[in-house]
Each structure stands twice: as structure tokens, then as C-alpha cells.
Amino acid sequence: MTSTGTSVSMPATATLLVSCRDRTGLVAALSEFVFKNGGNILDADQHAEVETGLFFMRLRWDLGAFKLSRAEIDAAMRALAVRFDLAWELTYSDVRSRVAVFASKAPHCLYDLLLAHQLGELRGDLALVISNHELLQPVAGHFGVRFEHVPVDAHDKAAAEATQERLLAEAGVDLVVLARYMQILSPGFVARWPSRIINIHHSFLPAFVGAKPYHQAKARGVKVIGATAHYVTSELDQGPIIEQDVCRVSHRDDVDELLRKGGELERRVLTHAVRMHLERRVLVSGNRTMVFG
Amino acid sequence: MTSTGTSVSMPATATLLVSCRDRTGLVAALSEFVFKNGGNILDADQHAEVETGLFFMRLRWDLGAFKLSRAEIDAAMRALAVRFDLAWELTYSDVRSRVAVFASKAPHCLYDLLLAHQLGELRGDLALVISNHELLQPVAGHFGVRFEHVPVDAHDKAAAEATQERLLAEAGVDLVVLARYMQILSPGFVARWPSRIINIHHSFLPAFVGAKPYHQAKARGVKVIGATAHYVTSELDQGPIIEQDVCRVSHRDDVDELLRKGGELERRVLTHAVRMHLERRVLVSGNRTMVFG
Amino acid sequence: MTSTGTSVSMPATATLLVSCRDRTGLVAALSEFVFKNGGNILDADQHAEVETGLFFMRLRWDLGAFKLSRAEIDAAMRALAVRFDLAWELTYSDVRSRVAVFASKAPHCLYDLLLAHQLGELRGDLALVISNHELLQPVAGHFGVRFEHVPVDAHDKAAAEATQERLLAEAGVDLVVLARYMQILSPGFVARWPSRIINIHHSFLPAFVGAKPYHQAKARGVKVIGATAHYVTSELDQGPIIEQDVCRVSHRDDVDELLRKGGELERRVLTHAVRMHLERRVLVSGNRTMVFG
Amino acid sequence: MTSTGTSVSMPATATLLVSCRDRTGLVAALSEFVFKNGGNILDADQHAEVETGLFFMRLRWDLGAFKLSRAEIDAAMRALAVRFDLAWELTYSDVRSRVAVFASKAPHCLYDLLLAHQLGELRGDLALVISNHELLQPVAGHFGVRFEHVPVDAHDKAAAEATQERLLAEAGVDLVVLARYMQILSPGFVARWPSRIINIHHSFLPAFVGAKPYHQAKARGVKVIGATAHYVTSELDQGPIIEQDVCRVSHRDDVDELLRKGGELERRVLTHAVRMHLERRVLVSGNRTMVFG
Secondary structure, eight states, X not given: OOOOOSOOOSOOEEEEEEEESOOTTHHHHHHHHHHHTTOEEEEEEEEEOTTTOOEEEEEEEEOTTOOSOHHHHHHHXXXXXXXXXXXXXXXXXXXXXXXXXXXXXXXXXXXHHHHHHHXXXXXXXXXXXXXXXXXXHHHHHHTTOOEEEOOOOTTOHHHHHHXXXXXXXXXXXXXXXXXXXXXXXXXXXXXXXXXXXXXXXXXXXSOOOSSOHHHHHHHHTOSEEEEEEEEOOSSTTOSOEEEEEEEEOOTTOOHHHHHHHXXXXXXXXXXXXXXXXXXXXXXXXXXEEEEOO | OOOOOSOOOSOOEEEEXXXXXXXXXXXXXXXXXXXXXXXXXXXXXXXXXXXXXXXXXXXXXXXXXXXXXXXXXXXXXXXXXHHHTOEEEEXXXXXXXXXXXXXXXXXXXXXXHHHHHHTTOSSEEEEEEEESSSTTHHHHXXXXXXXXXXXXXXXXXXXXXXXXXXXXXXXXXXXXXXXXXXXXXXXXXXXXXXXXXXXXXXXXXXXXXXXXXXXXXXXXXXXXXXXXXXXXXXXXXXXXXEEEEEEEOOTTOOHHHHHHHHHHHHHXXXXXHHHHHHTTOEEEETTEEEEXX | OOOOOSOOOSOOEEEEXXXXXXXXXXXXXXXXXXXXXXXXXXXXXXXXXXTTOOEEEEEEEEOTTOOSOHHHHHHHHHHHHHHHTOEEEEEETTXXXXXXXXXXXXXXXXXXXXXXXXXXXXXXXXXXXXXXXXXXXXXXXXXXXXXXXXXXXXXXXXXXXXXXXXXXXXXXXXXXXXXXOOSOOOHHHHHHSTTOEEXXXXXXXXXXXXXXXXXXXXXXXXXEEEXXXXXXXXXXXXXXXXXXXXXXXXXXOOHHHHHHHHHHHHXXXXXXXXXXXXXXXXXXXXXXXXXXX | OOOOOSOOOSOOEEEEEEEEXXXXXXXXXXXXXXXXXXXXXXXXXXXXXXXXXXXXXXXXEEOTTOOSOHHHHXXXXXXXXXXXXXXXXXXXXXXXXXXXXXXXXXXXXXXXHHHHHHTTOSSEEEEEEEESSSXXXXXXXXXXXXXXXXXXXXXOHHHHHHHHHHHHHHTTOOEEEESSOOSOOOHHHHHHSTTOEEEEEEEESSXXXXXXXXXXHHHHTOXXXXXXXEEXXXXXXXXXXXXXXXXXXXXXXXXXXXXXXXXXXXXXXXXXXXXXXXXXXXXXETTXXXXXO
């Protein structure tokens, strides 16, 4: 059963993510740029943040009758970026992202991503699964996705990362998803993929430090457990949050059931975060995100 | 304890709600209008609907340094409305809505609205409580809100409605909230307040027709109950939905507990809907709404 | 990748579901029965319903040191059932249910069940997938579950059902799960599987009658969509509800996105309902269920 | 408008909360005790915890035809407690708890409790509001609840606590609810009210240490905020959790809106926790609770 992804027969669209400090005239300039070149705005979402004085914008327009080539669009955007001092990112719906999933032994998050992909729910292609174990090879195989086993030697992580980087480069990957990948990536690796690695981890109210957090949650009698998907930064599990969700638990749930509920949350939250990223709905600003829903 | 509402010391803002069929150039024209007259866009939210070809927009800009008077803004908007065939509504943050609450005997929704108002969470003034019973007079009195007892004679509803209309006119009311008001308003009354009357009612999966819906829900063993806030139209409980929410129930909940949970939902959903309306986040199109969150 | 299910190395437990009218002395008699024969109560959940005068109970005890054989337990229960006029069902944790999944072309619910099964989250064995199409054969195959293609001829449904019944009998199935199976089972089939067929369908507030409910929901601007899992009875989609859940939607969700969110709800709600059934947490009384969470 | 609370005309019931280590025969003994003395079990909820070997039980039976006096019930329970080494608590539905609410200046939690009480949703009487400020006196007055202003001198907290303790004793209070009371109670005060003081505080994923947590949450871009109600122990905000809930937030919510949503959560979660406590659904074991829903 091979994966097909979504149809690409619809006319292409351009999605622009922008953040800047002084927005005076920006919206007018961008709207005018789209309009005068024959584009139609499909979605626009703008937010001025009182606390920081920052301005954020997501703009999506159709390219069916757009008069400019992509090179011309790019040049025009560079000029606007200088004029308004913008941080910006421009993507096209017909240039699909290529995604690699890193996994270890736990299959649930990997399955959810592969299934979402197969159902055409992700605007990107799952190019590659990389794992430090061989266990999940049949899972990738079932969905027709290439699987690479890259063992990680605790004494030479650099070798494994070099192999991973080579595979990612060969496959043209631009997003790495850690689907319960139980190895810590080096700061160097992380630095080469800024806002391009998504991780998932459990979250609790209150937070539990140390090992066996679900056992701690059980002993503490929490009524809610959660999961958080975030971009990976050099600070462990402290990167910009993309999505969070929780579910209720009670004393009737033993640790195994807490783990099961946690796993269900993890896969749902991770897949949602990946979908938001691939739809270019996530704008990173400092150590946080705006998600344009 | 008198109510104070929110501070109005912040610079005024204008909020524009727009819907139209052909949007080509509209965003550019509106952005240019705001920009060239010295306004700054604070929030903009645009949505093109594939299914209908309609375009919806909410635009909010600050008026601190705006060069046009309100009469001039109004004239400019009229011109744009003709040019783009717009349905539109323009409001100013310093012109506060005046709200009347209609209630009968159940106090929970009325309390929630009065409390939200007192906490400064509603961008409008509760001008008046009208009830067909005297029971809730002390509730309004406690919050310093005028209370009018307008009995409804089943054989002469028109007399009661005439009194209500007079009271609303005298108090300059522009939004009526039915907070568990147990009388059905006449088609004429409803027609005079289009998208200006908000009602709350219970909702179930599946729906239960007829009397005592909570008893039916109990007998049917539903696992979820809900509440819906909507604008009142001539078709009973079928107007445009503003907000819905649900809560879980189980066989342990007897009918009284279902009613309690339903009441908690009702007050939360109704107050939320009123808040959204007063913040001009609700755009009505046909028999539905967009709520710009 | 073959499925393994949960480990069965833990000592067996017995689970008793009981409903009756007059409970006087029942709990004492059942507790005494477990105690004097060397059992330990692990969970007990009792509920007396004021509205109906009915009494419901779920009792689970360990059999590690229990002095009675299963034949003796059965005989004792029969005597108690006569004495207290009980409706009852007794199951053992080491006698695993055998489940058949009926599917058509949509894979999402089938995947979710197969994955939950493989992760050891279902207390039963997926013995068989039956489909009126061949499309999902590789899905069952990947999880090592037998797949039978049983085409349904619109002019001779009885033939298909006869084949299905034979397959179910051969495989020793005691629960049928309709995972978006797009054929209506005959009243005869349904009658032979009372409280033994679980179905999933979408639910809306308000309900939408007729075709294309998601299109209707879009046109109506609902803010919440839901899904309901229930036992199948002769009355279409009106059987006892096992589980319901909802998710929020907005005007930003087009019909495709509503369908995607609905599908996510469907698989979650259906798998949850199946898990509850297999853990013997669901007690049917009339046209509703108690779910002992 | 005076508060009336719930009707007490229904026959009284007894509610027993029990925890113990070895439960062998306990359920049989308790069921037999209720049965042979003419009682009917209305609800029973038992849970054996694998992780700790502990057993927990909530048992509620009607006293309409019960043959024993309360002194006799008490004596019988003492004997059972010795025999089975029980931690236990027995309460009667017609002996209503008396509740004191401590508040400062924020009215939202106090209003919610007073309203729930007036609607008859709390199985206890609000005897007294104590505040270190005079601001909320009219709120208590409106609901006909006594208000005592007890200023707290930062240099002599002991004097204030002595006054508070005297007022609580005079009013026969057995539960103290801290409804955003902005003073820290001394360890001595807390020790005299074990599992008898309920507090509410905000909760975040991740947790934020230090001042202005909502500002930190805004800067960190969290997608969910929460609130936790717990019993107060000598360790600040670390006592047994009774209830938690969360709500979604986004970049569109400024700090004021986060505070508003947080306040709405706080009042809902606190009132729910108080209701659970007053219905004797909360069993404390070590530093956690079981809540029998």
C-alpha cells in the first residue's frame, strides 16, 4: 500500500509568514502587492501584540492568475523585507515539504503520522523513517516509506548524526519529526535545523522532574495529564511550543492506563503540530509560536 | 455595589465587519484607506470561503492618530461599500453597546452576565433587566442595574411587548439577551431586532423533541450534554449559532445533576456569546455566523 | 508484524455485571459469596437509580486463590440470579473475546482498532476483518489479521449475510465492530447479535437529517461536531449509546477539514467504546448503557 | 435575598469513606452490616490499587428504615475499624457541613460559591465570609451571608489567625475555602485543619516559578492554562489535588484575557472541588485524593 498524499491539482497558492516591529503601511503594501499583480487573498491573519510591540501576519493568496514568476515574487519580497525590516518566510503549496521521522521502538506516534499522511491529511511527503532500532521497519514498509536503520553508539554519537545528516540531505528533507525518538540530538545537529525539528513530550500539572513521571503523577493523584509538541532547541524540552492538549485521569487509572492515555495524547498532539507546520500556520518569534488556526 | 465596566482611557479603535462576494482588491483598498489616513491595523482576520465564494473580514485599527472624523470615516466606508458591494458594520470602542437582559425566575444566567459585567469583562453596559416576574429584582439591584417588572398576560402579549419596546428605546438598548426568559417573543418583535437578540438553549446528541429533554437524555443514557447560544430569528431556536459547548455526563448523574450541569453550561455559553458579540467578533451571514476568535 | 495482544500471565479475574429491581441484601450476598470462597474484590461499582428503582453493579474479583471451579461459580450465580431476579453476565479475563471488524473503504477506524490491538490496549483478539471491498486487505495483512472479502449484492444481501455469519461462527467471534461499514445489516442479523454489534456515526448539535450532514453542518455554522458509538439495534442509529465525544470547529474549517476532524473523532470514540466493552465495563439496560469508568 | 440551600426533606443517608491495607472480607462485612440492620446501599464504589496494595471505598446507604441509632452505628464502625485496621470517616446527609470562605479583594470565586450555594448545589451551609479587606462585604450581604472583616497586620499575623479561629469556632465551621485569599496561613493554623482547607491556584504547562505567571505564560506562548484545587498542607500549593481543569489559549489572548480565562477556570474548579468535598466524594490518602465521581 503506497502513500499518495493530497492531490496537487488545485491551483498553487503562496503562503507568507511575517513578523516585524513597525507595521505602519505594511498591510497596505502587501495587499497592494498581491492585488496589483492579479492575486486573490484567500486567508489573512494579522495580530499586533501590545505587550511587545511586535506585529505578526500570515497571508495566503492564489497564484492561478498571478503575473509574477517566483523569482520575481522573491525579489519583490526581498525589497519589502528591507523596507519594513521583516523576518519572513514564503512557501508555495506545490513545493511539498519533505519530512523525515525519527523513531526508536514505540510505534504509536509513527503510525499516526504515517496514517495521517496516507489519508492525505498532511501537506508534505514522508520521505524517510530513521530509527536506531530495526523494530519499526515493517511499519514504514507497510506504508511504502523508506526506512533506514542508523544505530547510535553511545561512545560515537557523532558518527550516527553524520549518517543521519547525509540521509536527510540525500532525501531533500526539510522537516525532522521526533516520534518518540529516545536519543538526544547534539547541539550542533539542533543548530543546523532551527525551527525544523519537532518533538513531543508528556506534560503534567504540576511538572514532575526526574525519572518515571507517570509513576510520580500516579503517586501525586493528578486529575489531568498532558502532552506538548515543540520545536527542538539546544535547551532540552524548552523550545517554542506548537501544540498542547490534556486529558482527564482518575485514581481508577493505573500507571499502565496513564501511559496508554499519555500515548494517545502524544500521537494526537504530535500529528497536529506537524500538520500545522506543514500548512505554514506556525510562526516562530523568539521562544514561542503563533499558530494561525 | 455599582458596576463600573471596563476603563475607556485607552485610545479608541474602530472595528469593521465586512462580507462580500467579489473581494478582488478589497483588502488592498481597505488597508490603503487605514494606512493613508494614519491608522494602524491592530487585528485583521480574513476568510475566503470556497464553498460559497463569499469573503469575510474583521478589521480593527486604532484611531489615536487617525486623520478622519467619524462622519468622514462613515462617508468613506459608504463609498467603498458601493464599489465592492459590501455588507458591513462599523463600530467604535468608545461607543459602548447598551444591553438589556430578559429573565424570568432562573437566576444563573443573569448572575453570570452581571458578574462578568462587574468584573469589566463585557464591552458594553448592562442598562436594564426586564422580567415577567419580580423574583430577580434583588439580583439586579445588588449589581446596581435597573430592573423592570413587565408581566406577560397570555391573552395580551402585545401589550407586554409594547412596554418592553418602550423601555428598550428609552434606555437606548441595542442588544437584548434572553437569559432563560421563558416567554416566546412575537415574530414582529424578533423582526425589529435582527441579529440583536441572543438566546441560550440546551442541546443534546441526539436531539430530543418535546417536553422534559433532560429526562429524555437521562432515559437515553447520553454521555454528553450541550448548550447553544444563537441569534433569535422567527424560526424557534434555529437562528445563527454563536457558541456551543458540551460537558460529559454519566449514569451517576441523576436528572437534577443533569440540570445543574446544563445550567452551568448555559451560563458559560451565553456569557461567552454575549462577550463575542460586544467585541464585534461575530459576523452573521445567512443563517450562520463567523466568530473571529 | 504479527499482533500479540496483552499478556495473559496475570492471575485470572472474574467480572460480573448485574442489574435488578430489588437489591435488598444483594451486595451482602455477593460480597459474602466472593469472600467465603477465597476471592478478593478488586473493583466494585454499584449504582441505585432513583428514577427507575433499578440497581446496577459491576464486580471484579481475583481468582488466584478462589476455591470454586468455573462450573461451580456458574451454578452459584444461577442460584443467586433466581433468588434476586437478576439480569447478569459473568466473564473471565483469561477467556478473551474474539472480535470481527466489518469495514468498507475508509481505513481510519480499522487502523485505529488494529493499532490499539497491536499495542495490547484491547482485552480481546481481532480474529477477522470482513469487508465488502478488497481495498483494505493490505491493512489487515500488515497487522497479521485475517481478511475476508464478502461482496454484498444489493439484490441478495441475505447471501452475503449468510457468508458473514458462517465466517463469524467459524472464527468463534463474539463481538462485531462496524468500522465505517457502509452496508445496513438486516433485522435478522441484528437480532442474532444483541448488544454484540458496535457502530460509530457522526453526531451534530443540532442533528441533521438527510444526506451530506457535514455539508449541512458547514452551512449551519455549527461550533461543535461529535461522534457516537452505540450498540446496533433494529432501529437505525438509535441503539444504546456507549460513548460520545465532540471537538470544536469554526468557519475556518472547510467541509474537508470537518470530515477530517469527524474521522479523527470517529476512530477515537469507536476504539474507546470497543475497549470499554471488552473490559466488561458496559452494562446495557433497556435502550441505554451504564459505563463503569 | 437569603440563601436556602438544598431541601432536607429526603430521608437521611450515611456516607462512609474507608481506606485500608488488607481488605479481605471487608466488603462482605460492611455489606452485611448495612443489610442486616435494614439499610439499602445507594452507591458503593471500591477500588483496589495495585501499585500500593491499598483499598479504598465509598459507601452510601439510606437510613429511612435503619434499625441502629447513630451512637450504635458509631460503635459498630469503631469495632469494624479495629478489626480491619481502617482509616474511616462517617457522615450523615442531615448533618450539614458549615463552610467559611476566606477572600481578599477578587470577587469571582466568592460569587461562584455563593451562587452555587443559593442555587442549592452545595451540600453545606455557607456560614461566614472572612476577609482581610472590606471590599466584598456587600457581596456576602447580598446573599445573606455573614461577613467578618479581619485585617491582617504583617507584623502580627498570629492575632488575625486567633480572631479567625475564634470566628470559625463560634460559627461551628468545619470547612475553610480560600477563595483567592491572598494571605499565607501559618503552619499551626494549617495543622489544626487537616484536609479541611481547600485552596485554588493557577497551573501551567510547563510550570512557571516566580512572580507574574500569566506574563510568563504569555511570553512562553503556552497553548493551555489550568487551575488546581487542593487541600492545604504545610507545603505551599503542594497538598492533595482535588480537581484540575484547563482551557485553551492562543497568541490572540493578551495577558488580561489570560487572567480572565484563568479566573473563569479558578471559580469553576474551586466550586467543583468544594461540591465534591461536601458530598463526601473525596478520600485523602497520603498526599493525594481519590474523587468518587
